[in-house]
Amino acid sequence: MSSPPPLPDPAVCEQARLSRDARFDGVFFTAVRTTGIYCRPVCPAPPPRAENVTYYANAAAAQADGFRPCLRCRPELAPGDGHWHRGDDVVARALALIDRGVLDDAPLAALAAQLHLGERQLRRLFVERLGAAPIGVRGTRRLLFAKQLLTETALPVTEVALAAGFASLRRFNTAFREAYRMAPRDLRRQPGVAAASDGLVLRLGYRPPYNFAAMLDFLRSRALPGIERIDEARYTRVVGDAAAAGWLRVSHWPATAAGPAHALRLELHGIAPTRLQDTVRRVRRMFDLDAEPTAIAAHLAQDPRLAPLLRARPGLRLPSGWDGFEIAVRSVIGQQVSVAAARTLTARLSQRFGHPLPEMLAAQGFAHLFPTPEALVDGDFDGLGLIGSRIATIRAIAAALLDGRVDFDPARTLDETVARWTALPGIGPWTAQYIALRALGHPDAFPAQDLVLQKAVPTDGSRLDARALQARAQAWRPWRGYAVFHLWRDAALSAPPAATRSRSPR
Template structure:
């Protein structure tokens, strides 16, 4: 086996050692422990007896550990670790490339295309990945697919052929060969070691239930409260314990529900720092995308320690971070939906915006009949439907209707998009070129549609009043200057200040 990855890509070795010995869940996914005597790599929270330090190597990613020849632990299950958010968020080149890999970019395209999308040479991109993550992009892609397959084999009763499809493999033969080479056992053999699968749904009449891990602390109540205040009737149902919505297409409608994983520990004595995702009718080919959207929507890969360390240097934010250490950045299910809702919500109350958007969804969305929670009746309208649909009589002003059509048309012709590899500046520049879209809306979209951690609507009146402690109000320029010290986590400062102010942000854009 090769030597461990460069310590520069890891937390300090002494920190790793203390976190491993204490099984500190705050470090879950930030590094992995590989045991040379067994050939197994684990999460820091693994409940197995701690190996001797001289037998341990630390790796910055699961892909790095697998590239060195180690296999994932069947007890602590590395596939449940949250991603290392520092490498998957923001505008850093590796982060933008990882977002594309997470969406399956390398499944059908060569590495050269990925490098071109992030404006680097292929060799330079590979070097950056090895420096940061300890593995090349193709290795990261392969590990991601196999670990997702491992989760499905462990937690569900999906047929192996459907697991292969869900993990992005073109054939069962290729999947079996890749799995056997990496993990030294066939997929069916792994399932024999997975007691969870016997109790899980197969997707045929029963829901698929998946565990989505996060690093504590996590304030699910605050997340649901934010989403409940903006829940779109017919499309979403949110109560104090769950978020549910219609997903899929008119030909294959489905629905999902997200809530807390049952308290306590699982059967392997691993702390259950996770959300519970129920999937009803989601086809195998859409499982990876669905899980990725939910992870982004509920901000499950954030690193609260890194965020707090950066923001707590500001005295205004210190008490907010202490009060709500588990507050996360709530995103939305679909970029187009968030854009439409943001435009409709400009300069009106949240309640009024919900009413107007619900009318639009009822008229132009596709009606569905689901056996889910009461109130799930429609898919949100497609881009094509709103580009061509009649928006008269819904209560929208002429300007708002024009902007909604302009957004739909611009998405169809490619002038704007929600590509995850765009930098924040590029994204904002493209969107503010549209009529009716100002800097506030562009940065709000970056927050809610992309989950961008550094988006910052400096024009927001609530923020301008919330930051000073003397009752004054900052200008947008003054606020932006103050927030420079909050990079690259300015969006988290926004959420803390909005939450503290308890004033809905959707209605606060002022047009120049």
């Protein structure tokens, strides 16, 4: 996969910042040499003179050159860099590993080894493409997350430091002072913006357009009773494990008199500080908040079959899943049955094997967690309505995850992921690609064996076979996953309910 340019054309950047174009939020940052501050292109402050501006591809590059984040537009709210959205590019995979905390307890050499690169080569790639070394990128992300927690929540500074991945309060204070020229406590202003004492509220930005209604529609039809609740405007779910469970809710951030916020509202209840960063990372992936919809649409719209779908439903995103194992089990149960039937069978399995929740969470409408691999590897499936081959495959997945034969490692390419999963009994290319699409949110995953896709691409009532569909979709790379969901959504809205069978989108 070829690497996209790290920055738009300077003339495009200049026009975007002067017009405060939200489509470029997070695509680049504006640093002002006279103030030493860097901003998002949507910053409401009066625009500086062009001769005083330097453009950077990301916040880490700006901070590496000594600029501080703007307190008004808050760069920590910008969506992730759309150029390095999840995919097979080595920098994209490295960033995904950094987000998972690989560098928290291991040296840069360990990250390079996971990517089959030399340490020097990895550092060179980051500097060339992002303008900052991997350690600098990691440090900037941690500090920006801490800055958001300090600004939006009432968490004690000690817990903010833990949430941002710092081993001690002293190290956090030192890093914060060096980067921002102020102590963390000095950032705390206007206590009224903090969340209530029974939970936290965070703003998660995205680049418009965003079809949040379509996202909720997809998740609603697959919601598991006792684990998830989805109404017309909100997604609610229990998260955590048997030792510590909490819950979260995702909704649209309300618009103000100044216009739409271009953000989702994340409410968190009972989530330990050390799990906050991972929770936010999962939600951002699940709701595909770091996509660059304008660039994706411009690429896919070159195909005459996709162009009208993109016009009809702008901002359609990849609805990923909360947990990889959950998606893998659901993909097996959903093979060749309707979406409703798959949901019923999965709910039965969850009720039998999922860890029951305490009364405090039961009062919120949650009953149990999704089962763990340990619970399913030798579980008794009698009476659940699953056929023997499905049971064997679920047990094989659980065993393979426990012994490391398969995983949800973002360091792997799509081909590597598919090869590992299809080595398991009962997992064919369709299921492996679906797991990559929804468990990893891989933007180029493409289940060419899907009968709905094979019928949806032609407009004359014919059907493409998997080979022909693969050939047609080559021009859609590296965004084939978005084409999949546009075609699935079009088919679902066009077909009667009885047609949602046989390898339909699970």
